[in-house]
Amino acid sequence: MASTEKRRSAWEVAVAQFNEAARHLNLPEDVQEFLRTPKRELIVHFPVIMDDGRIRMFTGYRVHHSTIKGPTKGGIRYHPDVTLEEVRALAMWMTWKCALMNLPFGGAKGGVAVDPHALSEGELRRLTRRYTAEISILLGPEKDIPAPDVGTNPTIMGWIMDTYSIHQGYAVPAVVTGKPISIGGSQGRIEATGLGVMYTTRETLHRKGVRMHEVTVAIQGFGNVGSVTAMAMHREGAKIVAVSDVHGGVYNPHGLDPFNLMRHVQDSGTVADYPLGDPITNRDLLTLDVDVLVPAALEGVIDEELAPHVKARFIAEGANGPLTIEADRILQSQGVVIIPDILCNAGGVIVSYFEWVQDLQSFFWSEDEIRRQLKRIMLTNFDVVWDIALSKGVDLRTAAYTLAISRVVEALEARGVYP
Ligand code: GLU
Numbered sequence: 001m002a003s004t005e006k007r008r009s010a011w012e013v014a015v016a017q018f019n020e021a022a023r024h025l026n027l028p029e030d031v032q033e034f035l036r037t038p039k040r041e042l043i044v045h046f047p048v049i050m051d052d053g054r055i056r057m058f059t060g061y062r063v064h065h066s067t068i069k070g071p072t073k074g075g076i077r078y079h080p081d082v083t084l085e086e087v088r089a090l091a092m093w094m095t096w097k098c099a100l101m102n103l104p105f106g107g108a109k110g111g112v113a114v115d116p117h118a119l120s121e122g123e124l125r126r127l128t129r130r131y132t133a134e135i136s137i138l139l140g141p142e143k144d145i146p147a148p149d150v151g152t153n154p155t156i157m158g159w160i161m162d163t164y165s166i167h168q169g170y171a172v173p174a175v176v177t178g179k180p181i182s183i184g185g186s187q188g189r190i191e192a193t194g195l196g197v198m199y200t201t202r203e204t205l206h207r208k209g210v211r212m213h214e215v216t217v218a219i220q221g222f223g224n225v226g227s228v229t230a231m232a233m234h235r236e237g238a239k240i241v242a243v244s245d246v247h248g249g250v251y252n253p254h255g256l257d258p259f260n261l262m263r264h265v266q267d268s269g270t271v272a273d274y275p276l277g278d279p280i281t282n283r284d285l286l287t288l289d290v291d292v293l294v295p296a297a298l299e300g301v302i303d304e305e306l307a308p309h310v311k312a313r314f315i316a317e318g319a320n321g322p323l324t325i326e327a328d329r330i331l332q333s334q335g336v337v338i339i340p341d342i343l344c345n346a347g348g349v350i351v352s353y354f355e356w357v358q359d360l361q362s363f364f365w366s367e368d369e370i371r372r373q374l375k376r377i378m379l380t381n382f383d384v385v386w387d388i389a390l391s392k393g394v395d396l397r398t399a400a401y402t403l404a405i406s407r408v409v410e411a412l413e414a415r416g417v418y419p
Contacts, residue, residue, distance in 0.1 A: 051123060063091040074109040139175055186364070221319065233292075302315075317338065
């Protein structure tokens with residue numbers, strides 16, 4: 001499938017998932033229409049002076065899907081295929097993810113259509129500063145708080161904090177999360193998403209009578225989410241048999257040591273040429289005969305063509321929206337247990353919330369405290385989702401969506417519609 005089609009279909013997937021949950025909740029059509037529609041969408045075209053002295057134009061987006069439950073929260077993506085439709089889908093998913101975890105936020109997402117690896121550090125910094133300035137009419141600690149996503153990292157969050165602060169005339173750490181610790185970042189933010197993927201997977205396995213040390217795992221993506229998930233699951237005794245990144249993957253049926261792999265990636269920039277295993281394509285990785293499959297890269301990677309070939313019994317959605325609607329249906333009918341993205345990868349935004357709270361109070365917590373609270377929030381809401389799935393006889397995605405959406409509806413009823 002062409003990548004632009006994939007990006008368009010991310011929005012179609014998000015809407016179809018919403019519609020399905022809305023049907024279960026018997027939501028009136030007008031309320032559905034309100035909740036489906038993004039509140040505001042900003043498109044910016046902006047210049048960056050490249051290292052050769054020439055101006056190059058870039059296009060960026062920031063979408064606020066909902067402000068019903070609070071200021072908007074969500075990452076910023078740097079990827080060549082970023083489109084408005086993709087960012088819109090990702091923003092809607094953030095609304096449900098925050099509501100599912102009971103965080104006082106609405107959903108947002110931003111992105112720039114750029115390959116960050118093709119830029120020098122200076123170009124990346126100038127691009128980030130100009131993009132931040134262009135979307136700054138939407139930003140603010142009480143308005144909209146960005147964070148890292150695919151292609152962005154703590155260094156970039158630091159530049160965003162600095163740019164916004166310089167325009168205000170004073171330091172505003174709470175305007176962005178996922179920053180370096182020295183400027184108000186939180187302990188445990190980098191590990192948060194991967195740890196959360198491990199917690200929800202371990203809990204799901206446990207409820208099915210399976211232990212972490214009994215399973216084999218394949219992970220697509222070895223960025224912030226995939227690498228930490230691999231290390232966290234490895235520590236729990238799981239056998240990580242395959243990992244991949246954009247350049248390709250590596251497979252070893254006897255197990256890979258993700259800590260070793262991490263050191264390899266720091267030197268060579270990819271897992272693809274790791275010597276202690278055989279090369280494997282991203283596509284083959286997704287259909288490996290493993291117990292747990294963790295898609296932790298981009299959306300739409302498992303479609304209707306691939307789904308019938310997936311052999312994993314459990315899918316932990318480290319990425320946002322990795323399955324198309326048809327793939328989801330096929331996998332459900334094959335009896336695969338799918339831990340949905342808004343539940344599985346919510347650890348990142350939970351610790352982002354802690355970072356924001358700490359910045360607002362200028363009082364910082366220990367890493368132990370962060371981990372304890374992260375686990376508490378994830379597992380409390382996991383329990384509620386699991387109980388809904390059992391009592392209503394629905395899959396985990398429908399259970400998570402109905403819970404999240406009903407919380408937003410409750411807030412909407414409490415606020416009413418202005419005027
Ligand atoms: N980009 C992450 C996500 O998709 C984190 C968002 C945040 O921390 O605000 O959940």
